[in-house]
Amino acid sequence: MGFNGEILVGRGKSFISALTRFWNWDEEVRETRPMREDWLAIYVRSPAEPGELVELAEAADGPVLACLVFEGTTGHVRGIGTTGSWEAWLNPDDAARLKAWDTVDKQIGGGLYPDGTEQDHAKVQQLKARFGAALDAERPAAIHAATVWALEAELPADAERVEEVLATPWGSSAEHGFLALLSALGISST
Numbered sequence: 001m002g003f004n005g006e007i008l009v010g011r012g013k014s015f016i017s018a019l020t021r022f023w024n025w026d027e028e029v030r031e032t033r034p035m036r037e038d039w040l041a042i043y044v045r046s047p048a049e050p051g052e053l054v055e056l057a058e059a060a061d062g063p064v065l066a067c068l069v070f071e072g073t074t075g076h077v078r079g080i081g082t083t084g085s086w087e088a089w090l091n092p093d094d095a096a097r098l099k100a101w102d103t104v105d106k107q108i109g110g111g112l113y114p115d116g117t118e119q120d121h122a123k124v125q126q127l128k129a130r131f132g133a134a135l136d137a138e139r140p141a142a143i144h145a146a147t148v149w150a151l152e153a154e155l156p157a158d159a160e161r162v163e164e165v166l167a168t169p170w171g172s173s174a175e176h177g178f179l180a181l182l183s184a185l186g187i188s189s190t
Contacts, residue, residue: 003072003175005030006047008056009065009187011153012038018059019044022052035188041179053080063153065187067178074098075174077181079149086145090177091170092135100127139166146185155186 008019023029023044031043047068048056057064057080067090068076075090089095104124108116116124143163150157161184170177182188 003043003069005043005045005069007067007069007175007178008042008044008048009035009182010040010056010060011062015040015060015062015064016042018056021059022048022056035182036186039187041182053078054085057081063149065182067174069174069178071098072172073170073174075170075178077178079146081149081152083148083152086142086149088139088142088146088166089135090166090174090181092139092166093132093169096128096132096135099131100124103127139163142166146181150185157185
């Protein structure tokens with residue numbers, strides 16, 4: 001199983017200072033990776049609570065990115081900038097599958113795996129297709145928003161590469177997909 005947790009990305013000392021308002025550095029931070037031009041990727045054990053990313057960006061006085069990675073395979077990317085926020089999914093097929101399983105499991109009151117009925121499993125497949133189509137339809141707007149975010153952050157984003165990263169199946173490593181996205185946005189040089 002791959003990395004589980006959240007990867008937070010921001011710039012400079014104000015970003016680090018802002019992080020310490022929300023996460024205990026000694027207990028929550030798993031890894032710190034320097035990127036280009038004072039950008040940092042900070043791996044934390046627990047994800048941001050609703051609204052905390054906006055507060056983090058305000059406290060850091062600059063744009064931030066976050067990628068919540070779960071089961072190692074699915075990444076939910078969120079960007080906060082001066083003109084608002086955006087989101088995208090890494091391995092959207094996996095995201096659609098997880099959302100479908102969760103939805104049906106809640107509808108039947110739990111126990112879908114391994115004891116769900118054939119109808120329950122058919123409903124999962126139907127919802128997976130619907131959720132997957134919705135994520136595919138949202139991708140162009142996410143690509144545009146990501147490149148606008150990068151421009152506001154004065155980063156040399158490559159829109160075609162962003163599109164390629166978001167469309168690529170990353171298999172068991174959404175983390176690698178996120179690192180590729182950071183490169184496409186101009187945050188890292190790899």
